[in-house]
Amino acid sequence: ETGVTQSPTHLIKTRGQQVTLRCSSQSGHNTVSWYQQALGQGPQFIFQYYREEENGRGNFPPRFSGLQFPNYSSELNVNALELDDSALYLCASSARGRWSYNEQFFGPGTRLTVL
Amino acid sequence: AQTVTQSQPEMSVQEAETVTLSCTYDTSESDYYLFWYKQPPSRQMILVIRQEAYKQQNATENRFSVNFQKAAKSFSLKISDSQLGDAAMYFCAYRSKYSGGGADGLTFGKGTHLIIQP
Numbered sequence: 001e002t003g004v005t006q007s008p009t010h011l012i013k014t015r016g017q018q019v020t021l022r023c024s025s026q027s028g029h030n031t032v033s034w035y036q037q038a039l040g041q042g043p044q045f046i047f048q049y050y051r052e053e054e055n056g057r058g059n060f061p062p063r064f065s066g067l068q069f070p071n072y073s074s075e076l077n078v079n080a081l082e083l084d085d086s087a088l089y090l091c092a093s094s095a096r097g098r099w100s101y102n103e104q105f106f107g108p109g110t111r112l113t114v115l
Numbered sequence: 116a117q118t119v120t121q122s123q124p125e126m127s128v129q130e131a132e133t134v135t136l137s138c139t140y141d142t143s144e145s146d147y148y149l150f151w152y153k154q155p156p157s158r159q160m161i162l163v164i165r166q167e168a169y170k171q172q173n174a175t176e177n178r179f180s181v182n183f184q185k186a187a188k189s190f191s192l193k194i195s196d197s198q199l200g201d202a203a204m205y206f207c208a209y210r211s212k213y214s215g216g217g218a219d220g221l222t223f224g225k226g227t228h229l230i231i232q233p
Binding site: 090 | 119121157158159160161162165206208219220221222223224225226
């Protein structure tokens with residue numbers, strides 16, 4: 001069973017640029033959640049995708065957007081990068097069940113640095 | 116909105132000793148999940164233990180156990196027989212019981228850095 005993978009591992013961008021981060025979910029999982037973890041902080045929920053549609057969002061502006069593909073992999077896109085966007089971006093996949101517990105399995109993250 | 120507070124930025128314990136990490140949370144919901152996650156230097160977040168709010172019995176996983184006090188909104192993690200491999204950041208997290216509408220998003224505390232001294 002393949003776990004959650006993310007690419008790239010590290011990324012350096014300049015303020016104002018756009019970036020795309022990728023996540024491959026664990027086999028059998030249909031839901032992907034994205035989190036931003038600033039240095040020294042806990043992860044913050046960005047949004048979640050279920051069946052290719054956004055299904056809930058945290059307190060992040062619209063320049064944070066995403067996609068989920070038919071194979072349940074996902075992308076996180078950030079436009080007009082700001083210095084404060086520098087963080088570790090974590091992806092987590094899970095198998096959705098309305099009344100059942102669905103553990104989120106995390107990937108190793110992408111470290112984004114904005115200069 | 117729910118909040119999770121971890122008041123201990125750093126804790127240190129001797130190998131083989133017992134350590135307790137504290138967590139408090141705030142919510143208006145009556146049913147929910149609470150978690151402890153471990154994040155080693157490799158950055159991968161690993162689930163240590165989870166607790167369902169409607170279950171009064173405290174969860175236990177080998178050397179890890181929790182003390183869940185629902186009325187006090189407290190959820191502490193006890194690590195017995197600490198090992199060098201336990202050194203990591205530990206995050207307390209909350210999740211609503213029901214799926215949909217972003218409810219699956221986890222709310223994390225700021226974390227506690229656990230140091231194991233040989």
